[in-house]
């Protein structure tokens with residue numbers, strides 16, 4: 001009997017294709033003068049390309065509305081690369097970086113693109129990366145369409161940064177505008193969490209290790225907890241964050257994506273369609289959130305550190321949440337009745353992103369003592385960052401008479417086996433060049449995620465205060481308490 005049920009591994013195949021055979025491209029970065037481009041995109045692109053033989057077949061054209069020369073632009077990128085610890089980039093900047101202002105319009109941009117492609121012998125494969133304020137996504141997409149840039153002599157792709165809309169209606173409208181010019185196979189919606197090695201490893205952990213599969217369901221698991229804690233605040237992004245809040249900023253996207261990978265069924269194979277189909281099925285099975293399933297918080301000053309309302313650019317009567325705890329229920333056969341608790345916050349005690357699986361306790365507690373339950377549940381912590389790895393907690397008898405139990409754990413850390421993990425933006429840019437959409441969010445996924453959080457956006461009541469550097473508002477405990485649970489440390 002043939003027991004080989006291995007399916008083709010599209011990502012592995014595409015990684016090989018990447019080193020061997022990336023087609024020449026022009027990458028057009030709208031917002032190439034901005035913070036994201038300077039701090040993340042260009043360093044990632046430089047590192048990616050400098051390690052590859054085909055580096056000289058990729059040209060970069062930055063686009064923004066201000067006037068500057070190619071030389072001025074190259075100088076600012078050179079500085080940004082130095083800030084990112086990259087030395088010796090001058091030749092690359094001089095040969096492969098160009099700048100175009102959008103002031104003369106899209107026809108001028110189209111001519112500049114044609115001219116660079118001609119002089120560099122590029123075949124017309126283009127990536128339009130929209131690293132611009134979300135308010136100008138729609139005009140930019142329309143501009144590309146009207147200038148005839150949405151299709152070309154080669155393959156044309158458009159990459160869109162987050163946030164993709166700020167509610168269900170605006171996200172659907174943005175999809176509609178995109179589909180007037182592009183089809184889904186050309187569209188790459190960024191969620192950089194999907195490109196984190198540890199998030200991808202959730203798939204490997206689940207589907208490469210059948211050990212846990214028998215209990216990975218409503219019979220074996222009591223609750224799932226996903227925690228996103230940051231010690232940093234809004235990092236000078238008050239204008240964006242105050243309109244967004246933590247639910248839009250990380251729960252609707254990064255954390256719901258992590259949840260889908262924890263909860264999805266096995267895809268039939270590891271190709272982009274099968275994986276994204278399974279993820280969207282999870283989202284479809286989640287009911288929209290109800291107000292009683294949400295607790296919102298806002299950090300307040302402590303130990304000389306600013307509270308949210310004192311941050312520059314934040315209105316002093318803002319009710320934007322910097323912390324939220326929510327409960328999702330997934331109405332399908334695997335997860336019926338298992339709560340998924342998520343909490344996310346800024347200016348908390350530490351930086352930590354973690355998935356915690358709380359397994360059900362034994363049917364009979366043999367080791368209870370004096371009427372007290374001794375055994376803690378088995379807990380699997382999957383630590384996405386920092387100090388990436390796993391911890392599995394189990395019960396041990398302590399030496400001596402009788403049965404006194406203690407909780408111990410088995411741990412694994414990536415750093416013990418692997419060198420540095422590749423930065424998410426390198427992975428994303430590589431996948432765009434190859435044309436692998438697995439780690440990008442499909443139109444139906446993004447709309448389903450907005451559908452779930454839509455009813456609880458824009459609450460007008462004052463969030464619960466929590467002092468900077470703490471674990472969030474005490475009221476956050478109300479969310480696991482909905483089902484008689486508690487947050488697991």
Ligand code: NDP
Nearest residue numbers: 031033034035036063064065066131132134136161162163
């Ligand atoms: P910045 O404000 O720093 O940069 C925006 C850039 O866009 C500027 O270079 C601006 O230059 C340019 N720009 C503005 N309007 C237009 C336009 N109509 N056409 C072309 N270029 C334009 O923003 P960020 O770099 O911080 O953010 C960019 C995008 O990336 C946003 O969607 C943001 O949400 C997303 N993002 C950013 C992150 C970050 O860490 N910064 C993290 C995750 C996502 P000029 O004024 O000269 O036109």
Ligand code: BG6
Nearest residue numbers: 162192193230249250254353385
């Ligand atoms: C971004 C959010 O998408 O993700 C930020 O806008 C947040 O507010 C960041 O800080 C977290 O990303 P990471 O990779 O640092 O966990």
